[in-house]
Amino acid sequence: MKKFYIAKSRRLRSTPYTSRIENQGLTAYTIYNHMLLPASFGNIEKEYFHLKEHVQVWDVAAERQVQITGKDAEKLVQLMTCRNLSKAKVGRCYYIPTIDEEGGMLNDPVALKLSDNKWWLSLADSDIGLYAKGIASGLSLQVEVSEPDVNILAVQGPKSFKLMEKVFGKKINELKFFGFDYYNFKGNKFLIARSGWSKQGGYEIYVENREAGQNLYDELFLAGKEFQVKPGCPNQIERIESALLSSGNDFDSCDNPYECGFDKYIDVDSNINYLGKNALIQIAKKGINRKLMGVKIDLDKIEMTEEKPLQNGKSVVGHLRSAVYSPHLKKVVGIAMINKEYWDKKTPFELEINGKKSKGSICDLPIV
């Protein structure tokens, strides 16, 4: 697999932590919300094992926030998601599949209710702020839509709890999963959520002051020495095994939330109002013919740059969307859109890459 450099420019925005991670051995970036998102510090397999055992600090500033404030803020947030937010509470995070009028997936942000009139949508990679602005203008809603300069640091891994307690004090232990609250470090207040894009436990620190965030970054590495802290980033192996879906990789606007397995976040029964509700009601009536599932493939490496068909003879079993070699399972693991007749997981498939066929099997998500 040939490697290519990234050509930097102002358009691919740096973060407050960019110079730090580059000095700490960063080797590869991806681009996410027009921003640099670290992708590797040289060996994602080592990073995978480290993440599952110790603690990592991640520059995930590229998880940009759409801030929606004003009298109609909650109305606008609800219009963009099929999840019922009518009982949403201040201080809680909500995973909200965001759809268009046809029910197609546009993003899957984590929404934070900051107050009755103020929300943040912590985005996957698409300009949901423009969708929000369009709807708000079209309906003349009383809202302001903006992108505040919030630059998230994630602290992930089993030792994240001890590290965060050391830095922010015992009070942080009271935070429940998907809850958020404010905590102090050296006179600065940080919004911290118990969340993050791994299943190894941890926190996301919503940094609103760049300099305070840089000082905190440095402190996390100082205080984290005893916990073997390392810089890291969302890990392809861990996230695929854990079934943390990636917008744009595992689904796009041609897929609906039922096909993505988001059933528990879909409300078609109550009287809430959102764009795409009629489409989802129709889809719910008809049922779906494909859904995202796990796969295991007899390969020791793979590069995914586009969807690949999975076949059984001449029949298409489904389409592979994300895949990576798992050093834990000693196979390639992946996330694929599987056609209904193969949901029983009994049918093997073949994947052809550069004329070579490899055997694979379908499994549930997460992949164990």
Added chain:
Amino acid sequence: MKKFYIAKSRRLRSTPYTSRIENQGLTAYTIYNHMLLPASFGNIEKEYFHLKEHVQVWDVAAERQVQITGKDAEKLVQLMTCRNLSKAKVGRCYYIPTIDEEGGMLNDPVALKLSDNKWWLSLADSDIGLYAKGIASGLSLQVEVSEPDVNILAVQGPKSFKLMEKVFGKKINELKFFGFDYYNFKGNKFLIARSGWSKQGGYEIYVENREAGQNLYDELFLAGKEFQVKPGCPNQIERIESALLSSGNDFDSCDNPYECGFDKYIDVDSNINYLGKNALIQIAKKGINRKLMGVKIDLDKIEMTEEKPLQNGKSVVGHLRSAVYSPHLKKVVGIAMINKEYWDKKTPFELEINGKKSKGSICDLPIV
């Protein structure tokens, strides 16, 4: 300047030409509309001189199209831009600054009027399709908004005219600047516009059939041998000298179209209806305090990853947004947002990078 790899994934979409350009010596990518956009074949200075003398074929599939069809198509396109499109003709391209309700720049696409009920917006790097969907849903417009699989090939440079005549026949010479029409190659019809992101002349071929596009790509290199054709990409040096603005680099939603010098594309006087019109009327009344201008700096290299202040003593003259070394002018040239009191170009400035100060001067755009 350290270099970093790009971590590929399905989310950073490949184009139909990706394997070809990678085999032709591509070294660096940027990401544009969630897609791979070639950024260099190893030496942008050599590419600059070649572009100004010969002909290049560019994979600019990342210039994605937002397709808007239906009874209200023109109404929706007009709502998104301050340019008066009431006299727009089928077969013509229109550069349309796209703004939000506050008058902030969201994109600067080229709009193609395909028929009375069908438009394409050939995008710079932001999800204007989501803005269009939001407005359409909010106003219940009779439109369909989609992203067709159109993958543009640009043929740029002074010899592009001869190469295109050789491949498509003499009829192509009748095409006027910013006009488009359909032309045949080996039984396939291609929409071709006389346009492109250089000032060296040329065409953009809107490829709607992947395989036909790949065959055309190969033919352009075969037929182009006598014109010294090479693979290329939008060239930072050429585009900055020529003042082809880059959305996200030179401006963003904190800038209004007057500040970008788009006065001739702004209509605040007639009765057309667009979002942000009231904001622009207010801005027009008050006048602006800063605008984009050219700069020349006594440096032999520069890397831009964020806006940099330009100072005269303690006074801020403006902010540098794009810059590159020009082998033609033997200086760094750039595009900067300059404060009003310095528009007379008489005041020199200093730019500080890593503690070293360099002298510079303000000039008009394009930079000669």
